[in-house]
Amino acid sequence: MGAKHGINRIYMAKTKKNTEQNEVLTASGQAAVAQGENAEKKQRQSHGAQRKGGNSGNRRRNASAGRKKTVPEGGSVTAEAATTAEVKGSAVQPARKPVRRQKKKNTREAVPATGTPFPMAQTIATPAPVAKERKGQRGGAKGKKALPEGAKLRIIPLGGISEIGKNMTAIEYGDDIVIVDCGLGFPDEDMLGIDLVIPDITYLEANAAKIRGIVLTHGHEDHVGAVPYVLRSIHPPVYGTRLTLGIVRNKLEEFRLPHKPDLRCVNAGDTVRLGELAVEFIHVNHSIADACALAIHTPLGVLVHTGDFKLDLTPIDGEVMDIARLSELGKEGVLLLMCESTNAERPGYTPSEKKVGKSLDYIFSVNREKRIVIATFSSNVHRVQQIIDTSAQYGRKVAITGRSMVNIVNAAVELGYMTVPAGVLVDISEIRKYTPRELTVISTGSQGEPMSALYRMAFGDHSQVTLGANDLVVLSASAIPGNEKLIGRIVNELVRRDVSVLHDSSVEVHVSGHACQEELKLMQALTKPKYFMPVHGEYKHLAANRSLAVSMGVDPRNIFIADIGQVLEIDQKGARLNGTVPAGKVLVDGYGVGDVGSVVLRDRRHLAQDGLIVVVATVDTSYCDLVSGPDIISRGFVYVKESEVLMEEAKRLALKAITDSLESGEAGDWMEMKNSVREVLTRFLYAKTKRKPMILPVIMNV
Incomplete structure (x- = not known):
C-alpha cells in the first residue's frame, strides 16, 4: 500500500x-x-x-x-x-x-490539551474492585462495606434491543442515573414521511434531577444521533472521546438549543465519577476511531458495556483493543456484561480493516485509466484514510462529496485523526481540471440513500460529477438490512450509464466493524460475568449471543433478554426482570418531534394505498336547502378525466345523501350528514373498484 x-x-x-x-x-x-x-x-x-x-x-x-x-x-x-x-x-x-x-x-x-476544542473531564482513579463472593465463582460481588438496605442496580434499555439502531440505556443506582449512548434509528418502510426515530425519554424527563451524565461509546449515528433531540429537554453533561464529541459538536451546530451543551472530553483509560457510579472508558476497535467500551463501577459490582467492537490485531491507527484491562476486570469480578450482538450469528473472526487496504491497492492498480468513485460510510475515518493514502500512492487527487462526509473528514483532520498529504485534496468544483486517471472521488450514498451524493450521480442530478464509461464506482460497504432495494436501484442506474461497479460480493472492499462469534466468546472469557444481557441487535441476534454465553459457561438462569423499557434489577439477592418504564419510539418528521403518532401513520398509509376523495357542498340549514355542490375532488384514487362515469355516479349518490339528511331534519347534525355521505360513497366505490379511499366530506353552512 x-x-x-x-x-x-x-x-x-x-x-x-x-x-x-x-x-x-x-x-x-x-x-x-x-x-x-x-x-x-x-x-x-x-x-x-x-x-x-x-x-x-x-x-x-x-x-x-x-x-x-x-x-x-x-x-x-x-x-x-x-x-x-x-x-x-x-x-x-x-x-x-x-x-x-x-x-x-x-x-x-485534567489540563486541557492545546488544540482540544472541548474541556477535559475531571477524572478519578479507578475504584478498587468489589470483593468476589468466593473463590472460583464467576463475577459475583459482595461489598466491602455495608450497602444501604434495599440497594438496587437498575438497567433500563430505552432502545437498541430487538432492533437495529436507537441505542440508549439508563443505568440507575439510588439517586443517580447514567445514560449510555443516545442514538437514533431509521424509519420502517411503513412509516411514511418519517425522517428519523429516536428513543422515548419520558422516564428520563421525569427523573431529570437524578441524571449525572450521558456517556457515549463512539460517534456512530445509532449511538449519538439523538443527542440534539434529548438535550432539548434534559441538560446533563455529555462525556465522550475527542472524535466522538467532534461529531456531536457538528450535529449540535445544526440545532438551535436554548442552552450551551456541556461537552466533556475523556480519553481511553480515564474514569469519571458520576454520583455513586464511576465510568471507566476502555479502548476497543470498531469501524470508527476513538471507540470505547465502558466499565461502570457501582457499589454492587462492575458492569461492563462493550459498545460496538471487534478484535483487530492490525488496526490502521496501531491501537489494539485493551484486552489487558478487560482481563483485569474479569479477574476482579464483573457483575454484569452487556455485549453487542450484531454479528452473533456469524462464525469466526471479523477481518482486519487492513484487508480493505489490500483490495484498494489491487483495484487502483488494475483501473489506472479510470476515474474511481468510492462510496463508504462517512464515519469510517480509517477507511477514508486508506482511500486517501492509496490515491496519493497512485498519483491521484482526492475530491470529497456529500455533506456528512465533508463534515466528518474536516473534524477528523482538525482533531488529528486523519493525515492528508499536502496537495492531495481538491475541491469537488475543481475536478474538471483533472483527467480520469488523476482523480478519486470519495462519496456518501453507500446505502442507496435518496438524495445522497452517489444517488445524485447515478441519476444524473449531481452538479459537479457526471458518470460514464470512464468511471469505476466502488461500494465500500455492506448493505444494512432493508437497504438492499435502494442499493440495487443505484447499481442498475450506474450500469445503465456504462459505469463499472464493484461491491462487497465481488471483491473484499468492506469489512464489518462488529465482533463475530469467536470475538464474542473472547469477551466472555475475558470478563467472566456473573450475569449477562445481550444488547445491540434484533431478537435473533440477541438469542444467538445468549447461546454463545451458555457455551462459555454462563448459567442460563443468569442471562436476560429484555424488551425496550423492561427493567433488569440487580441486588445482593440476585437479578431479575422486574417491571417496566415508559419507552418506545418517538417519530421525527421535519421539525416535528413526537407529533406524529400511530393514528397519523395509519392515515398516511391509507392515503398512500387508496388515495383521497373530498366531497364539498354548501347548505342553508335555515331553509334545509342545498345551495351548491356537491363537488368531488380525487387525489391518488383515480384520474378523474378517465373516470368521468364513476365520478358522476359518486356525485349523484353524495347529492342524494345530503338532500335526504336535509329532508329528514338532520340539517343541524353535521356529523350525521358527513357520516351518511362517507358511508354511501365507501360502499359504492368499493363495489366498483375494490378500493377504499379516504373520504373527507366538507359541508359548509351559509
Whole structure:
C-alpha cells in the first residue's frame, strides 16, 4: 500500500496550524504535551513533580515479566518524545500509545490539551474492585462495606434491543442515573414521511434531577444521533472521546438549543465519577476511531458495556483493543456484561480493516485509466484514510462529496485523526481540471440513500460529477438490512450509464466493524460475568449471543433478554426482570418531534394505498336547502378525466345523501350528514373498484 499507509494519527493532535507537533495524553486523561519552557514550568508547579525522561508517559506494562512500569504522579511526556516513531523501510511506525496509569487516591482536574476544542473531564482513579463472593465463582460481588438496605442496580434499555439502531440505556443506582449512548434509528418502510426515530425519554424527563451524565461509546449515528433531540429537554453533561464529541459538536451546530451543551472530553483509560457510579472508558476497535467500551463501577459490582467492537490485531491507527484491562476486570469480578450482538450469528473472526487496504491497492492498480468513485460510510475515518493514502500512492487527487462526509473528514483532520498529504485534496468544483486517471472521488450514498451524493450521480442530478464509461464506482460497504432495494436501484442506474461497479460480493472492499462469534466468546472469557444481557441487535441476534454465553459457561438462569423499557434489577439477592418504564419510539418528521403518532401513520398509509376523495357542498340549514355542490375532488384514487362515469355516479349518490339528511331534519347534525355521505360513497366505490379511499366530506353552512 506504500509508505503513506504507515502514517498514523497521534493519539492527540494539535490545531491545523501546527499539525506537525502532536500531543499525547496519558491514558488517565492527563494532558501530555507541555509546549515550551513556560508551559513545562506550569506543569511542574501544578503537579509538584520534576519529570525525569521525556518518554515516561509512553511506558507500557511488561506483562511477560510480571512487572509494571508506572508513570509518576502527574507525569506527562514531551511533544518531541511523544511523536518519536521508528522508521522501518519506507513506512512510519506509530508511536506507542500511553498506558493506563496506576490508581491514585485523589481526584484531579485534567489540563486541557492545546488544540482540544472541548474541556477535559475531571477524572478519578479507578475504584478498587468489589470483593468476589468466593473463590472460583464467576463475577459475583459482595461489598466491602455495608450497602444501604434495599440497594438496587437498575438497567433500563430505552432502545437498541430487538432492533437495529436507537441505542440508549439508563443505568440507575439510588439517586443517580447514567445514560449510555443516545442514538437514533431509521424509519420502517411503513412509516411514511418519517425522517428519523429516536428513543422515548419520558422516564428520563421525569427523573431529570437524578441524571449525572450521558456517556457515549463512539460517534456512530445509532449511538449519538439523538443527542440534539434529548438535550432539548434534559441538560446533563455529555462525556465522550475527542472524535466522538467532534461529531456531536457538528450535529449540535445544526440545532438551535436554548442552552450551551456541556461537552466533556475523556480519553481511553480515564474514569469519571458520576454520583455513586464511576465510568471507566476502555479502548476497543470498531469501524470508527476513538471507540470505547465502558466499565461502570457501582457499589454492587462492575458492569461492563462493550459498545460496538471487534478484535483487530492490525488496526490502521496501531491501537489494539485493551484486552489487558478487560482481563483485569474479569479477574476482579464483573457483575454484569452487556455485549453487542450484531454479528452473533456469524462464525469466526471479523477481518482486519487492513484487508480493505489490500483490495484498494489491487483495484487502483488494475483501473489506472479510470476515474474511481468510492462510496463508504462517512464515519469510517480509517477507511477514508486508506482511500486517501492509496490515491496519493497512485498519483491521484482526492475530491470529497456529500455533506456528512465533508463534515466528518474536516473534524477528523482538525482533531488529528486523519493525515492528508499536502496537495492531495481538491475541491469537488475543481475536478474538471483533472483527467480520469488523476482523480478519486470519495462519496456518501453507500446505502442507496435518496438524495445522497452517489444517488445524485447515478441519476444524473449531481452538479459537479457526471458518470460514464470512464468511471469505476466502488461500494465500500455492506448493505444494512432493508437497504438492499435502494442499493440495487443505484447499481442498475450506474450500469445503465456504462459505469463499472464493484461491491462487497465481488471483491473484499468492506469489512464489518462488529465482533463475530469467536470475538464474542473472547469477551466472555475475558470478563467472566456473573450475569449477562445481550444488547445491540434484533431478537435473533440477541438469542444467538445468549447461546454463545451458555457455551462459555454462563448459567442460563443468569442471562436476560429484555424488551425496550423492561427493567433488569440487580441486588445482593440476585437479578431479575422486574417491571417496566415508559419507552418506545418517538417519530421525527421535519421539525416535528413526537407529533406524529400511530393514528397519523395509519392515515398516511391509507392515503398512500387508496388515495383521497373530498366531497364539498354548501347548505342553508335555515331553509334545509342545498345551495351548491356537491363537488368531488380525487387525489391518488383515480384520474378523474378517465373516470368521468364513476365520478358522476359518486356525485349523484353524495347529492342524494345530503338532500335526504336535509329532508329528514338532520340539517343541524353535521356529523350525521358527513357520516351518511362517507358511508354511501365507501360502499359504492368499493363495489366498483375494490378500493377504499379516504373520504373527507366538507359541508359548509351559509
